[in-house]
Amino acid sequence: MSDAKIRRPKAETPKGFRDYFGAEVTTRKAMLDKIAEVYHRYGFDPLETSAVETVEALGKFLPDVDRPNEGVFAWQDEDKDWLALRYDLTAPLARVAAQYRNDLPSPYRRYAMGPVWRNEKPGPGRFRQFYQCDADTVGSGSVAADAEICAMLADALETVGIPRGDYVVKVNNRKVLNGVMEVAGLAGDDKDAERGIVLRAIDKIDRLGEDGVRALLGEGRKDESGDFTKGAGLSEAQADVVMGFAMAIDRILDRTQTYLEDADEAEQNRQYYEDAKRLLLIERGAGRADGEKHTLGSVRLLNTRTLNYLSDIVGTSKIGIQGVEELKEIADLLGAGGYGPDQIRIDPSVVRGLGYYTGPVFEAELTFEILDEKGRKRSFGSVAGGGRYDGLVKRFTGQDVPATGVSIGVDRLLAALRAKGRSTGDTAGPVVVTVMDRDRMADYMSMVADLRNAGIRAEVYLGNPKNFGNQLKYADKRQSPVAVIQGGNEAEKGTVILKDLILGAQIAKDATLEEWKDRPAQVEVPRADLVAAVRKMLAQ
Numbered sequence: 001m002s003d004a005k006i007r008r009p010k011a012e013t014p015k016g017f018r019d020y021f022g023a024e025v026t027t028r029k030a031m032l033d034k035i036a037e038v039y040h041r042y043g044f045d046p047l048e049t050s051a052v053e054t055v056e057a058l059g060k061f062l063p064d065v066d067r068p069n070e071g072v073f074a075w076q077d078e079d080k081d082w083l084a085l086r087y088d089l090t091a092p093l094a095r096v097a098a099q100y101r102n103d104l105p106s107p108y109r110r111y112a113m114g115p116v117w118r119n120e121k122p123g124p125g126r127f128r129q130f131y132q133c134d135a136d137t138v139g140s141g142s143v144a145a146d147a148e149i150c151a152m153l154a155d156a157l158e159t160v161g162i163p164r165g166d167y168v169v170k171v172n173n174r175k176v177l178n179g180v181m182e183v184a185g186l187a188g189d190d191k192d193a194e195r196g197i198v199l200r201a202i203d204k205i206d207r208l209g210e211d212g213v214r215a216l217l218g219e220g221r222k223d224e225s226g227d228f229t230k231g232a233g234l235s236e237a238q239a240d241v242v243m244g245f246a247m248a249i250d251r252i253l254d255r256t257q258t259y260l261e262d263a264d265e266a267e268q269n270r271q272y273y274e275d276a277k278r279l280l281l282i283e284r285g286a287g288r289a290d291g292e293k294h295t296l297g298s299v300r301l302l303n304t305r306t307l308n309y310l311s312d313i314v315g316t317s318k319i320g321i322q323g324v325e326e327l328k329e330i331a332d333l334l335g336a337g338g339y340g341p342d343q344i345r346i347d348p349s350v351v352r353g354l355g356y357y358t359g360p361v362f363e364a365e366l367t368f369e370i371l372d373e374k375g376r377k378r379s380f381g382s383v384a385g386g387g388r389y390d391g392l393v394k395r396f397t398g399q400d401v402p403a404t405g406v407s408i409g410v411d412r413l414l415a416a417l418r419a420k421g422r423s424t425g426d427t428a429g430p431v432v433v434t435v436m437d438r439d440r441m442a443d444y445m446s447m448v449a450d451l452r453n454a455g456i457r458a459e460v461y462l463g464n465p466k467n468f469g470n471q472l473k474y475a476d477k478r479q480s481p482v483a484v485i486q487g488g489n490e491a492e493k494g495t496v497i498l499k500d501l502i503l504g505a506q507i508a509k510d511a512t513l514e515e516w517k518d519r520p521a522q523v524e525v526p527r528a529d530l531v532a533a534v535r536k537m538l539a540q
């Protein structure tokens with residue numbers, strides 16, 4: 001059969017997936033290793049679960065006759081059971097906690113890192129396979145467990161290279177929101193649909209603003225394209241209650257402004273007001289000047305006034321009051337652990353989208369600015385989120401099992417580190433031992449063995465050695481820092497030539513004559529000094 005008639009497969013990545021090469025993989029691994037060190041220090045144990053779960057265990061996307069793969073990549077096995085690739089790391093944890101409940105310690109503290117899969121429409125920066133990095137405590141109903149997760153998240157961000165001042169962990173409580181719903185007349189099973197619309201609307205406050213959210217709470221909203229989204233159908237009075245929650249920080253600042261009109265309050269609170277206003281501007285994407293800091297006292301005062309405001313809007317709702325008390329306890333516990341509200345603070349704007357959260361919810365936001373695709377400044381945004389989900393394990397056991405946890409968006413955190421020039425991985429390639437004489441391959445293998453035994457990453461060129469220029473091009477493509485060269489003359493003298501490829505590239509670009517004389521890009525050293533000389537060159 002001729003080549004023209006052979007149907008060859010396309011060499012292309014499936015839609016919604018991507019390949020990761022060298023430096024990307026090592027950088028991700030280095031970051032995850034640093035996060036794992038933090039989790040391990042907190043007493044959490046690693047857990048690896050199967051990439052495949054039963055669809056019944058996943059629970060969120062039960063198959064139906066017409067759309068068995070909705071949301072997940074699912075198939076039927078030989079026993080007609082539905083299986084699926086895991087779509088997160090939380091559902092497998094719930095299954096493990098139920099399956100091994102008699103063997104695991106309680107509380108059970110675990111962390112997990114690995115790929116998850118979503119059968120959803122891909123888009124820019126949105127893939128069907130991506131990494132998650134989770135940590136959870138199962139079996140503790142204490143808000144100390146939630147506070148610990150927040151502290152651990154702050155430590156993890158700082159450990160990978162996000163300094164204090166470039167991030168904030170915002171904490172809210174779904175019980176407070178439930179109290180607001182109760183005050184607004186939206187409690188009860190018959191109000192599930194309206195509550196769902198309200199939750200989604202509040203979650204869009206940063207994007208749609210006050211008017212957009214209020215429209216979704218009422219009859220609905222028409223966007224710029226003309227598409228209409230049906231609203232929750234709330235009355236003006238009901239919408240006012242909900243908006244009091246959604247716009248809490250703005251309302252708190254408004255209250256502070258009235259305090260400033262009092263001469264006695266003005267001097268004491270002006271710094272608080274100015275700092276708090278800047279905090280709000282950061283959240284709304286307006287950014288801040290380089291090096292601008294907020295006083296710890298002003299942010300602590302913002303925490304206190306936020307709690308007081310939330311107490312007012314939940315009124316006499318028992319669930320709402322309980323939520324506010326839990327937030328206060330979390331703030332106190334974190335303060336006792338040395339975590340300031342400039343790191344972790346109470347913020348009613350956090351409304352996690354997943355319906356199974358039952359108590360405290362939290363989100364880590366990076367506050368430094370980047371340029372978007374149009375060159376506009378904007379804050380980087382969220383890189384992690386989580387909360388308390390006391391009802392998830394109950395699906396398996398029928399018994400309430402409290403749990404809380406957090407998930408870090410690995411790809412977004414890596415992007416943030418790249419944006420700040422804080423990549424945690426070693427992206428340098430190996431030292432390349434070139435081949436000048438095929439018959440002396442044993443000598444070259446001996447050199448590379450000496451380098452490897454000394455802990456230096458190294459390889460022998462295994463391509464066609466006929467063209468030496470191609471060997472150096474290969475080393476350049478591998479981002480190799482040093483090339484080792486030994487021809488016949490060097491072999492007779494018992495020497496090797498070391499070519500500094502990084503300096504050579506710099507000299508070719510813009511190095512001065514003095515720099516070239518001070519540190520030549522190529523040196524000849526005794527073969528016995530190969531390891532020491534390479535180490536010295538790498539150190540420079």
